[in-house]
Structures are given as C-alpha cells and as structure tokens.
Amino acid sequence: MTIVNVEDLHYSYGDIQALKGVNFKIDGSKMVGILGSNGSGKTTLLKNISGYLKPSRGNVFIMDKSVHKMRSKDRARIIGYVPQDMYFDFEFTSYDVVMMGRTPYLSRFQRERKEDAISVRDAMILTNTWDLKDRYVNELSGGQRQRVYIARALAQEPEILLLDEPISHLDVKYQIEVLSILKQLTAKGMLVFAVLHDINLSSQFCDLILLMKDGEIASIGTPNEVITAENIKMVFSVDADVIKNPITDTPLIVISKRQGDGLTSG
Numbered sequence: 001m002t003i004v005n006v007e008d009l010h011y012s013y014g015d016i017q018a019l020k021g022v023n024f025k026i027d028g029s030k031m032v033g034i035l036g037s038n039g040s041g042k043t044t045l046l047k048n049i050s051g052y053l054k055p056s057r058g059n060v061f062i063m064d065k066s067v068h069k070m071r072s073k074d075r076a077r078i079i080g081y082v083p084q085d086m087y088f089d090f091e092f093t094s095y096d097v098v099m100m101g102r103t104p105y106l107s108r109f110q111r112e113r114k115e116d117a118i119s120v121r122d123a124m125i126l127t128n129t130w131d132l133k134d135r136y137v138n139e140l141s142g143g144q145r146q147r148v149y150i151a152r153a154l155a156q157e158p159e160i161l162l163l164d165e166p167i168s169h170l171d172v173k174y175q176i177e178v179l180s181i182l183k184q185l186t187a188k189g190m191l192v193f194a195v196l197h198d199i200n201l202s203s204q205f206c207d208l209i210l211l212m213k214d215g216e217i218a219s220i221g222t223p224n225e226v227i228t229a230e231n232i233k234m235v236f237s238v239d240a241d242v243i244k245n246p247i248t249d250t251p252l253i254v255i256s257k258r259q260g261d262g263l264t265s266g
C-alpha cells in the first residue's frame, strides 16, 4: 500500500513559489532523506506532508486519504512532526513536553494514564533524555532540546515520522545515535522522512534520497542512484568526487578540488 502519495504539489508564500509541482509515492517502512540546497523547499515539503500547510495546488494523500480532510486528532495519531525548533512561553519541563505527544490519545481534560507515562518514559529512554526530564526545556542546549522534541514525537507513536534537520545541533555521537534510532524505527514499521544536510550520513543511513532544487525534485532513488557527482554539481554547484565507502559500501562524497573563491548567491 502506498503510504504517502504527493501529487502535483505546489505551494506559494505570497509571490514566492516554494514548491513547483512535486510528485512521488512512498510505500512501506523506509528511511527517506530529504536533501537539497538552502531554500529549495525541503521544510515547505515536510509541512505540506504533515498537513500544517495546505497546498496551493495538488494534494498529499496519507494512506489514500487527503491529509487535509483528516481530523487533526486522527492525523496526529498517524503523523509525528519534529520542527527545527519550538519555543515555549511557559516553563515546561522536558517531561511535560514529551507528555504533550500523548495529547491525541487523551480526551479533553482527561488525566494522563499509566500507558501514557510508560510511552513517555520509553521515548525518553530511547532518545537518552530521561535524565533531563525535570529540566526546563527552554534552558536546555540546542542538542538536548532536539532530542526531547524527537522523544515527544515518538511518544505520539506515529506511523509516519517527519523530522526537520533532526541532527543539526547534535555532536557526532548523537548524530549517529539519532540516525540509528530512526533506522531501528523503520525496522519496526515506521516510515521516516528527515531533512538532512550531511550527504555522507544520509547516504549511509537512508533507504531513499529525495534531492530537491528550486522547489522541484531533482532526483529520487537509492543513495547509489542519487548521490552522484553530476547531481551534487547540479544541486549544490560543488565539484565533488563520489567514491564507495569501503566499510558501508555506500556512496561517499569527497570534496577534493578547490572550490570558488567566495560565497555565491543561491
């Protein structure tokens, strides 16, 4: 069964056309990396899949249902969304924030049940955030907060998990740890989309790569199909050599040539 079906998706912010006709179908549980240059539409795509933004044209179907026609509570049981950052006006502890992930399972004014506490604890242990449970989330480091947000989405127990740059604030140990956790979740049946900037880690951990340029999909396929010197040049304007990682057998990009002399607009 096709789980996510994106059809002719267009999205504009006023005059800015951020998505210009995106089409793809994904079935089964996989780890999908969304890569592309700055401003190419990755976050906008994720927000349209999550139902947070409504397409200007085209549609997003989740398990054959238009994501916008789903009740928000039903949507939240299926889709977990981890934005780049969130700001909380009030002093919420990490535990409170992760417990917010259980909202779709509780009726109004219903107190948390034992199963909610178990789900929160499991998500926090998995993301290595249990020892942060009593700390105010606004006082955590960027990397600690990022892991708490992932725990919140996991407590939601979604079938599809969307993450916007989930490893951008993490040190290398946690980058590997978070990507490994996401990979384990796909083995348990979850479909994961993650916007990533690290091409080599994406190549190592993702089953599929969706490469974006100027609001369109420049290439979609396995890392072997997508991570090529031609595609890297086309999307990032960078000369790279692509070799095989001798340990993982996945494509590995090496920037060996001297690039341009300064920043170019893009």
Ligand SMILES: Nc1ncnc2c1ncn2[C@@H]1O[C@H](COP(=O)(O)OP(=O)(O)OP(=O)(O)O)[C@@H](O)[C@H]1O
Pocket: 013, 016, 017, 018, 036, 037, 038, 039, 040, 041, 042, 043, 044, 045
């Ligand atoms: N709220 C907004 N209002 C107006 N334009 C926006 C808004 N958000 C994004 N855009 C524009 O839409 C385009 C796509 O932005 P988007 O954030 O989806 O790109 P991205 O690929 O995620 O970029 P990055 O890698 O820099 O995070 C860009 O031209 C951006 O300037």
